[in-house]
Amino acid sequence: MKVGLFVPCYIDQFYPRVAVATVELLERLNCEVIFPLNQTCCGQPMANSGFAGLAKGCNKNFVENFSNFDYVVSPSGSCVLHIKEHLTDENEDAALHIRRHVFELTEFLLDVLKVEKLPSNFPHKVGVHVGCHGQRGLHVCSMSELVASPFSKPEKLLSMVKNLQMMLPERWDECCGFGGTFSVFEEAVSVKMGKDRIREHKENQVEYITSTDVSCLMHLEGILRRKKSDIRVIHIAEILNAI
Amino acid sequence: MEHNKRNHSALSAIFNEDEKRVDWHDETLWFVRSKRDRAVHNVPEWEQLREYGSEIKNHTLSNLDQYLIEFEKKARSNGIHIHWAEDAKEHNEIISEIIRNNQVKHVVKSKSMLTEECDLNSYLTSQGIEVIDTDLGEYIVQLRKEHPSHIVLPAIHLKREDVSNTFHSHLHTEKGNNNPQYLAEAARQHMRRKFIFSELAITGVNFAVAETGGFVVCTNEGNADMGAHAAGIHIACMGIEKIIPKAEHLGVFLRLLTRSATGQPITVYSSHFHKPRNGQQMHVVIVDNGRTRQLGRPDFRNSLKCIRCGACFNTCPVYRRSGGHSYHSAVAGPIGAILNPNINMQENADLPFASTLCGSCSNVCPVKIDIHDQLWKWRQALTKKGHVSSGKRLGMKMMSFVVSYPSIYRVAGRTGRWIMRYFPSLLANKTINSWYKQREMPVPPRQSFRTWYFKNKK
Numbered sequence: 278m279k280v281g282l283f284v285p286c287y288i289d290q291f292y293p294r295v296a297v298a299t300v301e302l303l304e305r306l307n308c309e310v311i312f313p314l315n316q317t318c319c320g321q322p323m324a325n326s327g328f329a330g331l332a333k334g335c336n337k338n339f340v341e342n343f344s345n346f347d348y349v350v351s352p353s354g355s356c357v358l359h360i361k362e363h364l365t366d367e368n369e370d371a372a373l374h375i376r377r378h379v380f381e382l383t384e385f386l387l388d389v390l391k392v393e394k395l396p397s398n399f400p401h402k403v404g405v406h407v408g409c410h411g412q413r414g415l416h417v418c419s420m421s422e423l424v425a426s427p428f429s430k431p432e433k434l435l436s437m438v439k440n441l442q443m444m445l446p447e448r449w450d451e452c453c454g455f456g457g458t459f460s461v462f463e464e465a466v467s468v469k470m471g472k473d474r475i476r477e478h479k480e481n482q483v484e485y486i487t488s489t490d491v492s493c494l495m496h497l498e499g500i501l502r503r504k505k506s507d508i509r510v511i512h513i514a515e516i517l518n519a520i
Numbered sequence: 521m522e523h524n525k526r527n528h529s530a531l532s533a534i535f536n537e538d539e540k541r542v543d544w545h546d547e548t549l550w551f552v553r554s555k556r557d558r559a560v561h562n563v564p565e566w567e568q569l570r571e572y573g574s575e576i577k578n579h580t581l582s583n584l585d586q587y588l589i590e591f592e593k594k595a596r597s598n599g600i601h602i603h604w605a606e607d608a609k610e611h612n613e614i615i616s617e618i619i620r621n622n623q624v625k626h627v628v629k630s631k632s633m634l635t636e637e638c639d640l641n642s643y644l645t646s647q648g649i650e651v652i653d654t655d656l657g658e659y660i661v662q663l664r665k666e667h668p669s670h671i672v673l674p675a676i677h678l679k680r681e682d683v684s685n686t687f688h689s690h691l692h693t694e695k696g697n698n699n700p701q702y703l704a705e706a707a708r709q710h711m712r713r714k715f716i717f718s719e720l721a722i723t724g725v726n727f728a729v730a731e732t733g734g735f736v737v738c739t740n741e742g743n744a745d746m747g748a749h750a751a752g753i754h755i756a757c758m759g760i761e762k763i764i765p766k767a768e769h770l771g772v773f774l775r776l777l778t779r780s781a782t783g784q785p786i787t788v789y790s791s792h793f794h795k796p797r798n799g800q801q802m803h804v805v806i807v808d809n810g811r812t813r814q815l816g817r818p819d820f821r822n823s824l825k826c827i828r829c830g831a832c833f834n835t836c837p838v839y840r841r842s843g844g845h846s847y848h849s850a851v852a853g854p855i856g857a858i859l860n861p862n863i864n865m866q867e868n869a870d871l872p873f874a875s876t877l878c879g880s881c882s883n884v885c886p887v888k889i890d891i892h893d894q895l896w897k898w899r900q901a902l903t904k905k906g907h908v909s910s911g912k913r914l915g916m917k918m919m920s921f922v923v924s925y926p927s928i929y930r931v932a933g934r935t936g937r938w939i940m941r942y943f944p945s946l947l948a949n950k951t952i953n954s955w956y957k958q959r960e961m962p963v964p965p966r967q968s969f970r971t972w973y974f975k976n977k978k
């Protein structure tokens with residue numbers, strides 16, 4: 278199976294280890310992983326700031342890079358949601374094909390590869406942060422607001438990892454406050470939201486906070502490091518890839 | 521925009537100066553959200569009920585003219601006077617005319633967000649007419665010359681001691697007595713006199729039923745009833761979207777409303793008004809005030825489904841940490857952020873950006889308004905109309921350029937990481953870099969993923 282790997286810009290530059298873990302994990306599960314070299318961005322930062330109209334060149338480039346794969350996979354729920362909902366291009370068929378075949382990593386592992394067990398081992402106490410776009414947008418897990426049966430793809434995968442102790446905060450699906458440009462234009466509320474998430478994880482005495490979204494983790498890590506906390510952030514791909 | 525003090529970002533930064541108070545505000549509202557969760561999880565058919573609510577409202581919005589005319593006809597034949605107001609000004613004028621024609625001096629008002637939206641109180645006060653808000657929360661904010669900070673819980677931003685101080689200076693209660701029962705009793709005694717002397721009562725409307733020409737007012741304190749039953753004249757004010765086709769639809773909406781609002785199965789008083797009693801005058805003022813304009817915007821029309829339950833406020837992590845007044849509008853919170861740009865784009869251009877688009881609002885909304893999608897769409901509409909700072913526009917244009925050309929993108933990424941790695945101080949300026957104020961920047965690694973990929977996989 279030929280998988281196109283989409284690596285959002287901030288992962289490429291600041292969190293390459295997440296993309297490396299994604300490649301290694303998918304290859305171990307017998308996928309042929311290709312990183313199209315001319316990829317740039319999904320266009321979300323512009324669109325969420327009200328400039329979806331400026332994303333044309335970006336979209337065109339995305340379609341050119343990713344139209345020849347069975348699946349497009351990314352370790353970022355937020356970017357995947359954006360592509361799924363908003364990718365348009367003159368080449369309509371190609372854009373539609375991508376929108377239908379783009380997957381966030383945990384969905385891809387469970388829904389496409391049907392992973393049932395993993396050799397992973399991660400002997401740590403880990404707090405789970407649910408990224409809103411993956412959850413309420415892509416439905417990688419159930420939502421506390423809705424009257425529906427509970428499920429969680431990230432938790433299902435984490436439960437396959439040996440020696441991992443999973444911890445959920447009481448408000449297990451409250452937003453961390455990143456929100457793209459919200460994090461700078463609404464700095465006070467954004468940071469307060471992040472601090473409140475961290476407080477709950479700290480009360481649970483976790484060593485790591487994990488998530489399906491690096492953007493949430495980058496925001497939380499920024500606050501943790503400023504506070505000189507020893508809690509670390511780690512993307513779910515890194516945990517699943519740990520042996 | 522970023523420099524305008526009257527914007528959400530600046531006002532919420534002020535609200536956040538007192539972190540303990542923010543925690544208290546957040547927890548108080550989260551408590552209401554949790555009560556809502558418990559209530560709705562006790563109704564197995566909850567999601568179906570939301571779907572019914574949504575569909576009834578969609579249908580009604582598509583046939584609004586017809587149902588409004590039907591309502592008017594029925595209500596008139598029941599002896600109710602119907603008035604139509606195109607905007608807030610007309611609404612206020614109609615009410616003040618009724619007051620003048622009847623030579624009324626004392627008016628009591630129960631909670632109505634529409635009269636807040638139209639700023640009726642200041643209008644009447646400027647005409648020398650005394651209006652007393654009889655909902656306890658509204659009464660408190662009225663004494664403090666503030667506006668409600670929440671559509672269901674108007675004084676939720678105030679602590680007991682704030683109320684105690686306010687009552688001490690206005691009602692001469694004991695200083696420092698924060699006992700809620702004592703304070704409520706003091707308000708009750710004061711208000712009772714107002715009820716007895718009032719000649720005219722103004723109420724809102726939760727649901728107006730086309731089929732019967734009647735309307736329903738929901739309160740927990742019974743103050744709407746007390747007002748309407750004691751005074752000789754009852755004026756009920758409603759937006760055009762309050763209409764529902766049939767009485768049986770109340771079976772859906774009354775179940776949805778209070779569970780969503782406070783977690784109660786139903787409001788303490790759900791009062792049905794059908795006609796004036798002997799000797800009483802009953803008026804209904806039906807108000808547009810921009811609603812038909814919203815109805816004409818395909819992306820935003822279904823915001824008119826709103827039944828004003830306030831659930832989207834209670835669940836919103838941003839609202840809970842920024843307080844209602846930071847939305848500088850009668851209706852705050854997520855729903856306010858999609859309604860207010862319709863009323864005034866320029867002044868409310870900041871509100872659709874006061875969100876992380878987490879989507880929790882759309883999930884709790886009992887009539888399934890796609891609130892967070894509309895926030896996103898308002899962002900597009902506002903920037904298109906030019907309601908955005910030139911700095912932000914330029915930044916986005918630059919970004920658009922960089923991400924359209926892979927080779928430029930690669931250079932930009934490398935340069936950015938290189939600068940951050942070797943000259944972190946360039947970015948570590950708290951005044952120009954609001955990320956850095958309370959957060960560290962990510963540590964740039966030695967090599968990007970792209971470089972790793974070249975070395976290991978190509």
Ligand code: SF4
Nearest residue numbers: 826827829830832885
């Ligand atoms: S938008 Fe929905 S949740 Fe918000 S107040 Fe209106 S009905 Fe309630």
